[in-house]
Amino acid sequence: MTASTVHLPGYAGDDVEAYLARPEGVQRRGGVVVIHHMPGYDRGTKEMVRRFAVLGYDAICPNLYWREAPGAAPDDAAAVARANGGVPDEQLVADVGGAAAYLRSLPTSNGKVGVIGHCSGGRQAVLAACQLDLDAAVDCYGAYVTGTPPADWPLKITNVVDHLPALGCPLLGLFGKQDSYPSPEQVDELERILLDSGKSFERHDYDDAAHAFFAVDRPSYRPVAAIDGWERIAAFYAAHLGG
Amino acid sequence: MCTYATMHADIDGSAKGPGGTWQHVTDATVYFDHPVHALHEHTLNIDLADPSRGPSNRIALELSATSARQLVAAINDALAAVPTALREDASA
Numbered sequence: 001m002t003a004s005t006v007h008l009p010g011y012a013g014d015d016v017e018a019y020l021a022r023p024e025g026v027q028r029r030g031g032v033v034v035i036h037h038m039p040g041y042d043r044g045t046k047e048m049v050r051r052f053a054v055l056g057y058d059a060i061c062p063n064l065y066w067r068e069a070p071g072a073a074p075d076d077a078a079a080v081a082r083a084n085g086g087v088p089d090e091q092l093v094a095d096v097g098g099a100a101a102y103l104r105s106l107p108t109s110n111g112k113v114g115v116i117g118h119c120s121g122g123r124q125a126v127l128a129a130c131q132l133d134l135d136a137a138v139d140c141y142g143a144y145v146t147g148t149p150p151a152d153w154p155l156k157i158t159n160v161v162d163h164l165p166a167l168g169c170p171l172l173g174l175f176g177k178q179d180s181y182p183s184p185e186q187v188d189e190l191e192r193i194l195l196d197s198g199k200s201f202e203r204h205d206y207d208d209a210a211h212a213f214f215a216v217d218r219p220s221y222r223p224v225a226a227i228d229g230w231e232r233i234a235a236f237y238a239a240h241l242g243g
Numbered sequence: 244m245c246t247y248a249t250m251h252a253d254i255d256g257s258a259k260g261p262g263g264t265w266q267h268v269t270d271a272t273v274y275f276d277h278p279v280h281a282l283h284e285h286t287l288n289i290d291l292a293d294p295s296r297g298p299s300n301r302i303a304l305e306l307s308a309t310s311a312r313q314l315v316a317a318i319n320d321a322l323a324a325v326p327t328a329l330r331e332d333a334s335a
Contacts, residue, residue: 069298075279076298
């Protein structure tokens with residue numbers, strides 16, 4: 001496996017830094033775009049990128065905060081992005097699109113690209129899958145895919161309900177039953193909308209897990225849920241990004 | 244959870260930051276979310292910064308909710324104990 005920092009064109013042709021991990025060898029393979037969570041382009045996210053390379057995919061994570069804070073520590077960059085009101089959806093989708101195009105341009109690409117995100121990235125993964133040509137999407141406890149943020153919240157965020165009928169690929173959703181953002185009821189709403197729209201949605205809800213159960217260095221980590229979740233992700237991508 | 248809620252305050256003062264140097268701070272950002280370092284699932288986070296000095300010139304706090312409330316109370320108590328004439332906001 002090799003891991004490196006690359007640059008690619010994102011929204012409006014902006015230069016965007018990205019972390020790339022690739023398996024050894026020249027065999028054709030799928031790609032995975034990892035959308036980092038609100039705390040940024042951090043060590044934990046990069047570990048996930050490398051894990052997808054171990055699973056056999058070319059994997060990449062665009063630094064969504066590169067514009068605001070090039071070269072800054074991830075937590076400092078996240079603070080700036082948060083103070084600025086977060087990443088606009090239009091910019092996010094185009095950056096993910098740039099990352100997907102980068103993966104498809106690699107000589108090892110089989111043309112298939114999936115997306116995954118956790119927390120805020122879960123919502124963004126779903127949104128990207130509704131607007132881009134992708135082959136599989138994974139939403140790990142993304143808040144406000146459905147549901148309505150309070151009107152007075154400063155961060156400009158809306159749910160993606162209106163976009164869901166345009167979901168263009170199968171979606172895997174992994175959720176904690178003790179989570180409030182998203183709540184089980186909000187996940188129920190997501191499932192109902194997708195099934196009513198004839199979309200492919202695989203859902204797993206974990207006992208004794210709340211938000212961020214995949215985060216190995218946080219108190220929220222739940223190994224039983226995280227281990228099963230990784231197995232679900234591996235099987236899902238093998239089914240939709242293989243060959 | 245990620246609350247996504249971010250509060251902002253214009254401030255005027257100084258803080259000791261990266262490299263042990265003092266700097267003027269103009270902006271405070273306050274939010275309750277996952278911490279980077281503190282071993283709680285969620286903390287009340289405060290960033291003090293002067294955005295014109297770049298992203299790395301930030302003084303960051305991650306406090307448990309209880310700690311944050313105690314800090315607010317202590318600040319209010321300290322201000323309340325000051326003779327009105329000594330405060331620059333006395334006429335406000």
